[in-house]
Amino acid sequence: MSDRGRQGLLDRSSRTRRRHVLQRHQLLRVRGRSVTWLVPLLTLVVIAFVDYNTSGEFRIVSWCVFVAAIAAALCGVWTTALFAVLALLTYVAADSAWPVQYRAGPADFVLVLAGGVLSVLAAAVRVRGERRMLHMRHIAETTRRTVLRPLPPGWGGLDHAEEYLAADADARMGGDFYDIQPGPNGTRVLLGDVQGKGLGAVEAAAALLGTFREAGYHEPEIATVAGRLETRMRRHRGHTVALGRDDGDRFATAVLLGFPEGEAGAVEVVDFGHEPPLAVGPGGVRLLPLAEGLPLGLAELTDGGPPPVLRTALAPGETLLLVTDGVTEARDRAGAFYPLVEDVAAALARDPRTADPTRLVAFVRDRTLRHCGGRLADDTTIFAVRRQGSAPRGAGAV
Known part of the structure; x- marks a missing residue:
């Protein structure tokens, strides 16, 4: 990154810095835009598709709990919360489509609900740590530029x-x-x-x-x-x-x-x-x-x-x-x-x-x-x- 780019990072608002922290850890980008949300979305679609197209003895709809967990590792807090809600709604819709004898029941509903809440909390902790790390890097970079000044x-x-x-x-x-x-x-x-x-x-x-x-x-x-x-x-x-x-x-x-x-x-x-x-x-x-x-x-x-x-x-x-x-x-x-x-x-x-x-x-x-x-x-x-x-x-x- 150029000196001008580093200085720009130091001068941006806290909201912009927060977005930048998330972008630093996004693994998938298309034309400069992050598409990490595709990973939990595809996971959710695959789980719903497999659950719908298998027999009643093989139900995997409770695996929706993994969707929010994946989002917590890759996405921001609000995106993780969105996937937690989507996973819960998908669970309810998919489970309701089966006859009563094949439904997963309230126990798995609580599992998906609790998993979503915990995933949102985990995403919040992760993003907070990333912000702190970026702040410390800004301090280290400022110190370096002060001691080892750029030479024209x-x-x-x-x-x-x-x-x-x-x-x-x-x-x-x-x-x-x-x-x-x-x-x-x-x-x-x-x-x-x-x-x-x-x-x-x-x-x-x-x-x-x-x-x-x-x-x-x-x-x-x-x-x-x-x-x-x-x-x-x-x-x-x-x-x-x-x-x-x-x-x-x-x-x-x-x-x-x-x-x-x-x-x-x-x-x-x-x-x-x-x-x-x-x-x-x-x-x-x-x-x-x-x-x-x-x-x-x-x-x-x-x-x-x-x-x-x-x-x-x-x-x-x-x-x-x-x-x-x-x-x-x-x-x-x-x-x-x-x-x-x-x-x-x-x-x-x-x-x-x-x-x-x-x-x-x-x-x-x-x-x-x-x-x-x-x-x-x-x-x-x-x-x-x-x-x-x-x-x-x-x-x-x-």
Whole structure:
């Protein structure tokens, strides 16, 4: 669903949202319209037909109780109530058509009546649960869009593509984070992974991204941005501990990139214990050299400050690929890790256009999911950036 579609869902009235909840779970559609009501209707018709065309010793009219139960599983409350009434009327009409000695009697009438009432109640409970689930998904989606804000095309002079896959599909948000922040001193890129899961990890990611967006814009030196991130992680951890939470050992791995203004062939890298970025381009695939530092929040374990800044040259057309451990630690059925570098290199040899950010992210996403059989053990983020205008001729996305 597009961003505009999601926003439309948030703005609709409660009545429209209720209709949408039901539509999400309708299994049969013809030309965009739900026809799930056909299932209980056909069931009712078949029961009445079979009961009418069999002998008096084989009566199945009491099976009308299943009609409302089927409607409760597929349809809305009012539709279920309608079928409960139809089932009861059908029972009375069909049973009355038989001689007295073959009639099912009042006991089955009470069964159909009670089954219809219980089915309506079950439908009400089911629809209420669906509404609540949709509401929670709206909250999760709003949280995701607040923390991981949408990035405009060409933001900060970078062609970029990103893919976030939460290990918990219902949560839609975990501890992975990323962003691009343009500013007067160049464009900065941040990708990281907060240790742990749950709302605590989301809060830490939001705190780090907030600091990055301010420091990445205002600070002239990327080393200062790195220092601000380290300080923010420690401050956030101290705050959660003061609240009595068990977040005292939380940390975050991250990679901070800087694209200096007016230097098209250079990138600055600060690594906080994260997977090193890959440079993917016409010359193949290579790991960026970096000085591995401690994760954010753990610099106090050493006498030094944040990790040093390393400046690296980029060849024309090279795309930087950054991933979280959801990619590098994806395992197949035999327990083997996904060979990211080798797989990307092989794809690049087959088709040089794989270096395009959009193609590259899509390739890594599909190959990771295929490697692990769709069973993600951790949140997975795939992020690719390249300076605009640096792509070699004929290597653009199609």
